[in-house]
Amino acid sequence: MKKAEGANLDRKLFAGMRIRRLRRELALTQAVMAESLGISTSYLNLIERDQRPVSAQILIKMVDVFDIDPRGLAGDEEARAYTQLREIFADPLFQDTPVADQEIRDISAASPNAVDAIARLFQTYRDASTTSSMLAERLADNTHGETTSALMSFEEVRDFINQRSNHFPELDDYAEELYIKAGLVDDDPFLALRQYLQHAHGVSTRIGPVDLMGDDLRRYDRHRQTLFLSELLNQSSRAFQIAYQLAYFEHSKAVEEIISNSNLENSEAQRLARLALINYAAAAILMPYGIFLQTAEDNGYDITLLSRRFGTSFEQVCHRLTTLQRPGAKGVPFFLIRIDNAGNVSKRFAAGGFHFSRFGGTCPRWNIHDSFRQPGKVMTQIICMEDNTRYFSISRTVSRNRSAFDKQDNQFAIGLGCEISHAGKLVYSHQYNLEETKSDMPIGVNCRLCERLDCHQRATPPLMRSLRVDDNIRGLSPFDF
Structure with a gap:
C-alpha cells in the first residue's frame, strides 16, 4: 500500500470540495467512488458536504485506490x-x-x-x-x-521550477551514474571531477589569478580545451563549477527536452531555465539523490555535516534539500528563501507548501532577518502563519567570499523550513517541545497582506482593510485598522 506521505493523519480533515472535484475529474459517480472506498453513498455524500471528516483509513484507501498525492486532499494546494x-x-x-x-x-x-x-x-x-x-x-x-524583460522571464522560470516541485528525476538519474563513474565515492570532489573532465573530455582545469580572470568565476576556452576557474573560488565552489561544465557537456540534450516540454516560450526565459537546470544537475552530481537522502535521514538533516560529507557549501546543501521529491523516496518537504540585508528575495522554492509572496518581501518578525546580526550562526524558530499553519525554520547567513581585501563580499541569509509535522526529523528541533505553541512567533506573508492587529513591527497597513485615524491616540504601531 502506498504511504500517505505529507498528510497529518492525526488532524481532522474536512476536504469535501476537494474530494468532489477529484471524483468529477475521474468521471465517477458517488456510488462508484463509495463502493471503491468501501463506504456507503450517503456517507460519501456527507463527506463531500463537509458534514463528516475524512478519516485516516479513508484517506489511505483513496491514496491506494486512486493513486493520488494526499497533500492535495490535505489542502496544501488550496x-x-x-x-x-x-x-x-x-x-x-x-x-x-x-x-x-x-x-x-x-x-x-x-x-x-x-x-x-x-x-x-x-x-x-x-x-x-x-x-x-x-x-x-x-x-x-x-x-x-x-x-529589458529579464524580471518577467525570471518570474516565469521560477514558476516553472515550482510547478515541478523543484524536482527533475531525469537529471538525478544521470548524476547518480556520474557520481560512481567519476570516482567521487572515494575521492575529494574537486580532484575526482577535475581528473574525470580531463580523461572523459580532454579538458584541463587551471586556476586563474584574479588579475587575469577579473570578475569571471568560470571561463571555458574551447580552442585551448581548458576550463579556467578564479582563484577567489573556494574548494567547494571549484568542484561545483567543474560539475556544471560536465553537466553541460554530457546532459544538455536532457535539459533541452525538459525545456521543450515546458510552457516556456520566451527565448530569454528558456536561456534562464537552461542555466537553472544545468546548475541543478551540477548539484546532483556532487550530492547524488539516493546517497544524499540516506545520509540526511541518518543524521537528522544536519546541514553542516552534509556540507562536510559531500564537500559542498551550506547554501548548496540547503538548495539540494528542497529537491528531494522522488516518488517513493521523498525527503522532508522543505521550503527555501534567500534574502539580502535589505530584505530583497533573490531565491525561493516552496516544496514545503510555505506561503510566499510573489510581489513583496518577508515578515520582519521572522528571525531570518536577525541572521545578519550574528553571521554564520544557525538560528531556529517556530513560526505560525495567519491560518495557524506552523513551520520550523532554520536560518543562517552565507557569504560569497570571492573578493579581494578591498572589495565588499556579498552576504545573504538563507531560510530553510518545513511544516511542524516533519520537524521531529531535524536535529535542530531536539531542544523544542514541538507540541507547545506558546513560543511560536506569529508572522504573516508580508505587511501589506497580513491582518494581525497586535504587530508592532508593521511597515505598511494591510491593503484589504481601511485605516482608522484618531488624532488623540498614538499606539505602538502607526497603523490602526
Whole structure:
C-alpha cells in the first residue's frame, strides 16, 4: 500500500470540495467512488458536504485506490492558491470591487486551476505595468535603450521550477551514474571531477589569478580545451563549477527536452531555465539523490555535516534539500528563501507548501532577518502563519567570499523550513517541545497582506482593510485598522 506521505493523519480533515472535484475529474459517480472506498453513498455524500471528516483509513484507501498525492486532499494546494489569490485581490486595482475573504477561500477550494489562470493574467498585467513605468521613466529622463524583460522571464522560470516541485528525476538519474563513474565515492570532489573532465573530455582545469580572470568565476576556452576557474573560488565552489561544465557537456540534450516540454516560450526565459537546470544537475552530481537522502535521514538533516560529507557549501546543501521529491523516496518537504540585508528575495522554492509572496518581501518578525546580526550562526524558530499553519525554520547567513581585501563580499541569509509535522526529523528541533505553541512567533506573508492587529513591527497597513485615524491616540504601531 502506498504511504500517505505529507498528510497529518492525526488532524481532522474536512476536504469535501476537494474530494468532489477529484471524483468529477475521474468521471465517477458517488456510488462508484463509495463502493471503491468501501463506504456507503450517503456517507460519501456527507463527506463531500463537509458534514463528516475524512478519516485516516479513508484517506489511505483513496491514496491506494486512486493513486493520488494526499497533500492535495490535505489542502496544501488550496492554501497556496488562497495565499496567491488573496495577494492579487489586495492590489489597489481592486479597491473599488472588494472580494470577501470567504469568496477567496471558496474559489481557491473549488477551482485551483482557475486561480493559476488568474495569477498568470495578473502577472501579465503587472509585467505590462512595469514595462510601461520603465518606458515612462526613460522618456522623462530623455534616455534611450531597450527595456529589458529579464524580471518577467525570471518570474516565469521560477514558476516553472515550482510547478515541478523543484524536482527533475531525469537529471538525478544521470548524476547518480556520474557520481560512481567519476570516482567521487572515494575521492575529494574537486580532484575526482577535475581528473574525470580531463580523461572523459580532454579538458584541463587551471586556476586563474584574479588579475587575469577579473570578475569571471568560470571561463571555458574551447580552442585551448581548458576550463579556467578564479582563484577567489573556494574548494567547494571549484568542484561545483567543474560539475556544471560536465553537466553541460554530457546532459544538455536532457535539459533541452525538459525545456521543450515546458510552457516556456520566451527565448530569454528558456536561456534562464537552461542555466537553472544545468546548475541543478551540477548539484546532483556532487550530492547524488539516493546517497544524499540516506545520509540526511541518518543524521537528522544536519546541514553542516552534509556540507562536510559531500564537500559542498551550506547554501548548496540547503538548495539540494528542497529537491528531494522522488516518488517513493521523498525527503522532508522543505521550503527555501534567500534574502539580502535589505530584505530583497533573490531565491525561493516552496516544496514545503510555505506561503510566499510573489510581489513583496518577508515578515520582519521572522528571525531570518536577525541572521545578519550574528553571521554564520544557525538560528531556529517556530513560526505560525495567519491560518495557524506552523513551520520550523532554520536560518543562517552565507557569504560569497570571492573578493579581494578591498572589495565588499556579498552576504545573504538563507531560510530553510518545513511544516511542524516533519520537524521531529531535524536535529535542530531536539531542544523544542514541538507540541507547545506558546513560543511560536506569529508572522504573516508580508505587511501589506497580513491582518494581525497586535504587530508592532508593521511597515505598511494591510491593503484589504481601511485605516482608522484618531488624532488623540498614538499606539505602538502607526497603523490602526
